[in-house]
Amino acid sequence: MATTVVEAYGRVVQEAAAAGVPTLAPAVGGIVEQIHDGVDGLLYRFRDRTDLERQMARVIEQPALVQQLSANLWEVTDTCAAVGAVEEFYFKVLESLGAQASLPAGLREEHDGSNQPAARSPQAR
Numbered sequence: 001m002a003t004t005v006v007e008a009y010g011r012v013v014q015e016a017a018a019a020g021v022p023t024l025a026p027a028v029g030g031i032v033e034q035i036h037d038g039v040d041g042l043l044y045r046f047r048d049r050t051d052l053e054r055q056m057a058r059v060i061e062q063p064a065l066v067q068q069l070s071a072n073l074w075e076v077t078d079t080c081a082a083v084g085a086v087e088e089f090y091f092k093v094l095e096s097l098g099a100q101a102s103l104p105a106g107l108r109e110e111h112d113g114s115n116q117p118a119a120r121s122p123q124a125r
Contacts, residue, residue, distance in 0.1 A: 006046075007031070009086050013041070018076035022069035024055055040072040 035041035
């Protein structure tokens, strides 16, 4: 199950897909772009306990549904690369707005302007 708070682009969905596990998540934020409800995961109305309980009951009572959702998951080979692609998109947006100079020094140094995610040192993560 994914977060109960709004996230622009949570990693839980990708990490679960990489492990072959469908996600049960609130239909909010970037999650709705990652999960196709009833196809490769299940969504419930944000902060709606009754809807969450309904979806959880489906998972418990319908093991074949979980198998079908798992079979429909997209292939995730590298979650760091996927997150790096999102990071690169954000850098491009910031640059288009002239915000490069306002980025923290560590991020300016890591971002080389290429379409590849910047390599980071372990302490920078």
